Structures are given as C-alpha cells and as structure tokens.
Amino acid sequence: MFKHDLTKGFEREHEMHLIASRSPDHDVTNTVDVTSSTEVYRAVCDLLVVHFPDFSFEKLRCAFQDFDRLYSGEYPGFHACDTTYHDACHVRDVTLAMARLIDGYEVSHGPGESIGSKLALLGIIVALFHDAGYIRRKGDTRHSNGAAYTRVHVSRSARFLVEYLPTIGLGGFADLAARLVHYTGYEMTPDAIKLKSSKEHLVGHLVGTADVIAQMADVAYLEKCRDCLYEEFEIGGIARQRRDDGSEVVLYESAADLLVKTPGFVNTVIEQRLEGYFHAAYRFAEAHFGGNNLYMEALQANRNRLETALSSCGNSAQFDLAV
Numbered sequence: 001m002f003k004h005d006l007t008k009g010f011e012r013e014h015e016m017h018l019i020a021s022r023s024p025d026h027d028v029t030n031t032v033d034v035t036s037s038t039e040v041y042r043a044v045c046d047l048l049v050v051h052f053p054d055f056s057f058e059k060l061r062c063a064f065q066d067f068d069r070l071y072s073g074e075y076p077g078f079h080a081c082d083t084t085y086h087d088a089c090h091v092r093d094v095t096l097a098m099a100r101l102i103d104g105y106e107v108s109h110g111p112g113e114s115i116g117s118k119l120a121l122l123g124i125i126v127a128l129f130h131d132a133g134y135i136r137r138k139g140d141t142r143h144s145n146g147a148a149y150t151r152v153h154v155s156r157s158a159r160f161l162v163e164y165l166p167t168i169g170l171g172g173f174a175d176l177a178a179r180l181v182h183y184t185g186y187e188m189t190p191d192a193i194k195l196k197s198s199k200e201h202l203v204g205h206l207v208g209t210a211d212v213i214a215q216m217a218d219v220a221y222l223e224k225c226r227d228c229l230y231e232e233f234e235i236g237g238i239a240r241q242r243r244d245d246g247s248e249v250v251l252y253e254s255a256a257d258l259l260v261k262t263p264g265f266v267n268t269v270i271e272q273r274l275e276g277y278f279h280a281a282y283r284f285a286e287a288h289f290g291g292n293n294l295y296m297e298a299l300q301a302n303r304n305r306l307e308t309a310l311s312s313c314g315n316s317a318q319f320d321l322a323v
Contacts, residue, residue: 022219025089027096028294034092037064044099044124051106052117062168063125067091070135079136083146085228086131086153090215097210097285097295098127104284105206115199122173122180123203127210129164130184133157150236154185176200183208183278190277205278212269213282217298222306222321225262230255259321260310266303 022030033039041064048055066075071088073080081087102120115123133156134146143149149156158178165174176195183190183204190208195201215221230252233239239252252258274282286293309321 024220027093028214028217028298032096034089034096037068037088037092040064040092040096043096047099047103048120048124051103051114052120055117056121059168059170060121060124063128066164066168067128070129070132077138079138079140079146081135081146083131083134083232085224085232086134086147090218091128091131093214093218094130094210095124095127097214098124098207100288101206101210101281101284104286104288105202105281108284108287115203118173119199119203122170122177123207125165125170126161126177126180126203127207129161130154130157130181130207130211132160132164135160145235147232147235148237150232150238152187154182154187157181157184180204180207184211190273202281205281206284209274209278209281212274212278213285213295213299216266216269216302217295218302219298221302222259222262226255226259226321230258233258259306263303263307263310266299 022028025033025035027034032043041061045057045060049057067088069075070078071081071091102115102123106114131153133149133153136143136146136149146153158181161177161181162174165171165177170177179193179195180200180203182188182193184207190204193201193204195204218224230239233252239250239258241249241251243249252261274280282293282296285295305321
C-alpha cells in the first residue's frame with residue numbers, strides 16, 4: 001500500500017512539473033511556438049522531408065501563408081477569426097501534431113506501406129484549415145461571431161477547402177479533403193465517411209486524432225475550456241438547446257459546470273474516438289517521440305489536475321484549477 005501511494009505521489013509530482021514547466025504559447029514538447037506559423041511550418045517541413053523527398057513544400061508554404069491571411073482577416077471575402085478557443089494557435093498545434101503522427105506512422109511502417117507525399121500534403125492542409133468554418137464571410141448579416149457556426153463549422157470547413165484547393169493547384173483533391181475534414185467533427189460519425197482506400201481512411205484517423213490530442217494536451221486546456229470554450233458554446237447554441245416542442249435543455253449551466261463535466265467528456269472521447277473510430281492512431285506519437293507519448297501524458301495530467309480540483313471542492317461551482 002505504501003509503495004503504491006508513494007508511486008502515485010511521484011506521478012502527481014511529475015505531472016505538476018510538466019504543467020509548470022510549459023509555456024502556454026508552446027506545443028507539448030515546449031520547443032515550438034504555436035503563435036508563429038513560421039516556426040510550425042519549419043517544424044512540419046523538418047519532419048516531412050525525411051520521408052517524402054518529392055513533397056510539394058511550395059504548396060505547403062502557400063497554404064501556411066493563406067492560413068495566416070485567413071485568420072488575420074486579410075483573405076478576400078472573410079473576416080478575421082473571432083473565436084477565442086478555436087483560434088489560430090489551436091490550429092497550428094493540431095497541424096504540428098498531424099505532422100508528428102505522420103512521422104510516427106512512417107517510422108513504424110515499411111516503404112510499401114507509406115502514406116505517400118500527396119496524401120501527406122493533403123492531410124497537413126486539411127489539419128491547417130479544419131476549423132476554417134468558424135471564420136465568418138464578408139457580408140454575413142446573420143451572426144456577429146463565428147462561434148454561432150459551431151454546429152455546422154465542419155461542413156463550412158469542407159466548403160472552404162473545396163473552394164481553396166484549386167487556387168494552389170490541388171483541385172483534384174478537393175472532394176477528398178471535404179470528406180477527410182469530417183473526421184474532426186461531429187456532423188457525421190467517422191464510420192459513415194465514404195472513402196476509396198484504407199490509406200485515405202488512415203489520413204482521416206490521423207487528422208481526427210491530431211485535433212483531439214493537441215487541444216487536450218494544451219497546458220492551458222482547462223483554462224481555455226472555462227474562459228473561452230463555454231462562451232463559444234453559449235453563442236453556438238450548445239450550452240442550451242431547444243427541443244422541437246420549444247422547451248429548453250440545459251447541457252452546461254456555466255463555465256464551472258462545463259469543467260465539472262469535462263472528465264466524463266475526455267473519457268468518452270478517448271474510448272469512442274481515439275480508441276474506437278480512429279483505431280488508436282494516437283500511438284504513432286510514441287514512434288515519433290521514441291517511446292513516450294507526450295500528448296497522452298499531458299492529456300492525462302490535465303485530466304488528473306481537473307479531477308483533483310473537483311474533488312477538493314466536492315464538485316461545487318467554485319474551485320481552483322491551480323490545486
């Protein structure tokens with residue numbers, strides 16, 4: 001019993017060290033500044049060039065430049081991003097995670113099983129624009145914040161990709177990209193997405209996994225849920241929903257209530273999406289990192305930190321995430 005408790009204590013101390021030592025502006029390794037597209041682009045290229053000598057880095061460079069233009073409001077026909085949870089940093093973090101999963105897959109498989117440079121490029125671009133559906137178009141008179149499109153943002157992202165890919169010479173992949181992006185959302189279940197090959201499904205599993213693990217491993221994940229995601233849920237009609245009979249269903253009463261329900265949500269996502277729909281593709285991060293899975297370790301640390309905070313206050317509406 002004493003040995004078990006001591007081990008738990010060391011694990012807790014290690015998790016708290018991981019959290020305290022990370023910058024909120026950096027990725028899970030604390031080495032890449034996800035506020036910078038330049039840094040993320042370089043990190044992605046460094047990984048992909050090892051496996052794909054014929055990779056179209058010029059197209060990827062254009063995509064990163066257009067991503068910056070889109071999120072800053074300089075892309076023709078679009079406002080700047082105004083969602084604070086689903087922002088540019090989140091997308092860069094997901095894109096970096098996608099490149100690492102691709103690297104892990106390639107490292108652990110033979111040449112005959114390679115994803116190939118074209119699908120790898122498409123997967124990175126889908127990750128880069130997977131939340132483009134939150135960006136409001138110019139002339140939008142229905143909504144004043146992109147979070148209003150939460151329920152349909154993936155379909156809107158698919159529409160953006162169909163329009164965008166021909167501009168960088170990838171029009172032939174537009175339909176596939178529009179399908180792959182649905183692995184990052186809930187508008188259709190991943191097993192209902194129709195693709196032509198197992199490799200295409202694999203890319204879908206990787207991009208869906210990257211979206212989950214990057215955000216849940218974010219050192220500020222819990223604070224962002226409390227301070228940003230709940231507000232998006234309110235604007236998007238997720239926190240409170242109307243039944244057909246006009247009655248209201250309250251899913252999240254407050255930001256604190258969202259946090260109270262987050263451990264259950266995380267557990268469900270791990271079981272149903274990471275382990276189930278995405279066939280445990282998160283394990284390719286272990287091959288990338290050479291053993292440890294830094295994303296899953298950070299995810300677990302966040303979950304443990306929240307559960308400790310909740311237990312210390314009896315799941316009341318007031319608790320301290322620093323516990």
